[in-house]
Amino acid sequence: MTGAGETFGIAEVAAMTGVEPDTLRYFERRKVIPSPRRDSAGRRQYSRADVQVIGVLLRLRDTGMPLADITQFTGADDTGADLDRRRLDLLKAHLRRVQAEREELDRALTVITRKITDFDDRLTGPVDVLDREDCTIAFGVQGAGPLLFLVGAPAGRAAFAALANELADRFTVVTYDPRGIGASCAVPGMAVPTPEVLAEDLAALVDRFTVGPALFFGTSGGAVTLLELARQRPDRVSRAVVHEPPLVSLLKDRGLADRAAAAFASAEADPARAVQEFFDLSGAAHHTGRDQVPPAHLPLPELPAEELDTNRYFLGRMAGPAVFYVPDLAAVRRVAVTLCAGSLSHQQLARRATEALAEHLGLSLVDMPGNHLGASAEPRAFAHALARLLGP
Template sequence: MTTASTGTLRVDDARLHYEVRGSGPLLAFVGAPMDAQAFEPLADLLATDHTVLTTDPRGIQRSPVDDPRQDSTPPLRAADLARLIAHVDAGPAVALGSSGGACTVLALAQAHPEQARAVIAHEPPLAELLDDREEIRKGTDDLIATYLAGDVIGAWGKFMAQAGIVLPEGALEQMFGGERDPQRVTDERRWFEHELFETTFWPPDVAALRSSGTHVVAAIGENSAGELCDRATRALAGALGIEPTLFPGGHGGFTEDPARFAVRLREVLAELP
């Protein structure tokens, strides 16, 4: 374990909690809705020779927003990330984002390329790049409505089915049933109500990504074949004219086995221009 220094950065409409570990070239680990805690094991492993920045995205955990009704979009989160990178004054960064955080780092490359030497987009849910986008849109509207109507388990079941993620029998009840941490429930509701749709149907600007000067890695979990994020990341790679880069595990590979993920990440970092 490395010691993390913590801080808060005030932006126009939010207070951003962030943590910094280690020293050396700047790495930023970015989630949405995953918070800084989800990246702690991986951050500790990379902090031996990197400065590692992690953060709670706006509206989640320790990063409150002034208006809880405001939607959380990749461009808005990318602006936050750009401010944080400038604030810690160790950039430009290599930014690895996973899931919704992968959309964040792609938006960072588009709008703030001066802050990102490279971005590693690990399984972004870019439904707009898929041929079945309208079906996914209808399914997303339905599962959000199911959640807001109070059927938490039903909503997560629909989400997993649409994502193509197969869980063991009873896993949903174990993960999302019974007594739960109130802050996690608050964050979950915000994600369903103000973040999920806005992230899934954010359309990346492929031309802007190509011209940004920021190197883009389209990263996929080796166990994610056929899942929505696998298909979307392959579509992104095809649009950019690059090959997908495989990482250990599935959609949450960086939490499933941080040590294996860190080994692969170091290999990818060594290959960056």
């Protein structure tokens, strides 16, 4: 039988949905799925609409909706006028649960990705050092083609390892650990890692490779470093792709600035608190589309001691000068700059700041894969998009 009146037996529905007949009968008894019509011999006869409803209910089950809620959603014995309102409320509550679970998975994926790139970095290519007056900068080189520097703060070689691997077939990729990060260990008397100092380090590293201009990609604090490099050494910049500089200085939001300053001030004594505060105000680990906002607060799991030490340095010394940095707009206009932000970073601090910078410079904003962490979390897609921005 075909067409609008087409029906299916329970074995056919089991094959179509991947659910055993006994399970379908159990769900029917529990009113998790509606009961189908029966033929004259008492055999179940499912319509195509029945099968579609079963598919929806199974999807709700597979995404964690409790069977009791699915039973309420089905409303098999309910003919009241409030059924649609109940279904809407159930779906909204389920959406909140799924979003919270996704955020938890995103945090776990970030940790896993960071560890993968850390080990990957240890296994790829030799590491060299650049001697500075007050520290040494660890760097690595791979690939062939135009010279490209990947710039982060605090992101270093490990965070860029996967992205560098994806770009190495088209570029000579240089990754490095900013002073005080990774193998560029902090030492007594080392200068504070302000954007000005970090740009001087980067310029010295560029001079190690070339006397001409090079290509640059910078994200987060590294994007701020590139804005300062454009002021100090515009002759070294062929093109700079600037991804989500978190410039609180460009946002007319005194409350946000005060929260950021308080987080940085607490980093030395209580880095766990500082990390939580900065996580909440930046929203940087969340995935937010055009019509979404990041949650105001989402408790972080307990951080290992090594990450607390890293954030004591990053939030206590590096982040403040970066987020309160005021770019020299006239200097930035003198170099070839492309501004970009995560397509899933909407309403987050860094994307808002980048939108403000784009408005000041009269530039368009290019959407990139992922969120603020897209360069490390989605390296293949990000590399493909970045290569297009860097040109042939």
